[in-house]
Amino acid sequence: MQVEGSDCAWERDLSLKYLLVSEDEDGEERLLARIAEVEGLFADPAPVSRQRLTLVGCVLDGPLPEELCVEIWDGDRPTGYRTLLDVRVVEQRLRDVVVEAGVEPPQATYDCREQPADPRFVLFGESSVSVGSCERIDGLRIPHPLQPDVPMELIGCEPTERLTKALREPGHSGHTGLWAVDRTGRPMAFRAFALDITASRPSALGEGLLDITIADRLYDPPPLLARPLWQAWYEGVPDTPNSWAPYTQKGRHEWLMLAMGNDGPQRAADRSGGTHHLDGRFVTDGSGLHCALGEALLGPGAYYGWGGDGFDCLNGGWGVVPPFTLVWHDADVARQSPGLRAYFEETVRELERCRVTVVLR
Structure with a gap:
């Protein structure tokens, strides 16, 4: 990422952590300000309401995962989705499954407010792996979609x-956003918002500096658990293997988002061949799998896919392409992890289909 004006030196004896940018008519990002700190950037979503639901007429490919995405189809197209968290099966009656789960509030326009007249429900687990379908969901109440606006400073x-x-x-408003940068000025993560300035005042951090209040809430704020990850990556791309391992599944997902923006020297040119060793001791979820895979192929802090598009990297552009050999050590950790078995098998099949020799140990 190159922002016009962002290559200038930080003129203060302060830690530069963010760039405020805007997009011009040509789609180029222009620098608006260098920023030392942002308050109100990290925020967890509103608490989910826990409900008892009946998934009627289920056809399942295996056990329901703890986090379940229910995609709602109208004919041959998806029109919305519902995310169920911490799913617990209470009762199973023939093809009906009674569960208790937290129902996440709608987050986007795509997340439809009204159900189609004749819907079809497709069930997905972590990393967008299909786990089955159902005819309808009884007892579903849609929570309030949004939290109150929280200004940023x-x-x-x-x-x-x-x-x-x-x-x-x-x-004044427009297409603006924040780039979080590391100590060297390398961009790490981006969040967009409307530039609606409600107040500005001299900053205590130095003469000529301002503290500015932005009215608009971030549509997709990084969760609170991402704060220590951003702080760690601010010091530079982690160079210690398995630094991602202590984090929860959601923390590992945030790690992958930071790794995805890491345009390091491994991105210079694709290479093939050789043997790579994947440390599988901590691969207990889909995000951990991709953390370990990126590390095995390209080193600590590297990215090699995530989620439903996790294997697009095999097509090139991310540093390593097939054919090569992947030795997966402690593969039974993933194979035996609840909710990951199906994705583990799919991962092995996809790697082998793309001419990767997978050796499970």
Whole structure:
């Protein structure tokens, strides 16, 4: 990522952690400000409501995972989804399954508010692996979709002329966002929002710096558990194997999002051949699998896919392409982990289909 003006040196004896950018008519990102800190950036979603549901007319390929995505289809197209968290099976009656689960509030326009007249429900587990289908869901109540707006505070902003102009024009809005950067200025993560400035004042961090209040809540704020990960990656791309292992599944997912933005030297050119060793001791979920796979092929902090598109990297552009040999050590950890068995088998099949020799140990 190259932002016009972002290659200038930070003019203060402060830690630069963020770049405020805007997109011009040509789609180029332009620098608005360098920022020392942001308050109100990290936020957990609203608590989910726990409900008892009956999945009627189920056809299942295995046990229901703890996190279940129910995709709602109208004819031949998906029109929305419901996310069920911490799913617990209470009773199973022939093809009906009674569960207790947290129902996540709707998060996007795609997440339809009204159910189609003749819907079809497809069930997905972690990493978008299909686990079956059902005819309907009885007892489902849709929670309130959004949390109240929470303003963000941009602390210690060194504004460019573009931002100074925006401050002179109340109500200015546009396609803007924040890049989190590491100590060297390398971009790590991006969040978009509307630039709706409600207040600005001199910052205690230095003369000429501003603290700016932004009214708009982030549509997709990083969760609170991501804060220590961002702080760790701020010091540089981790170089210790299995640094991702202590985190929960959601923390490992956030790790993958940071790894995806790591345009390191391994991205210079694709290479094939050779033998790579995957440390499977901590592969207990889909995110952990992709953390371990990226590390096996490219080293600590590297990215090699995630989720339903986890194997697109095999087509090239991410540093390693088939054919090569992958020795998967302690493979039984993944094979025996609840909710991961199906994805483990699918992973092995897909790797072998793409001319990867997989050796399970």
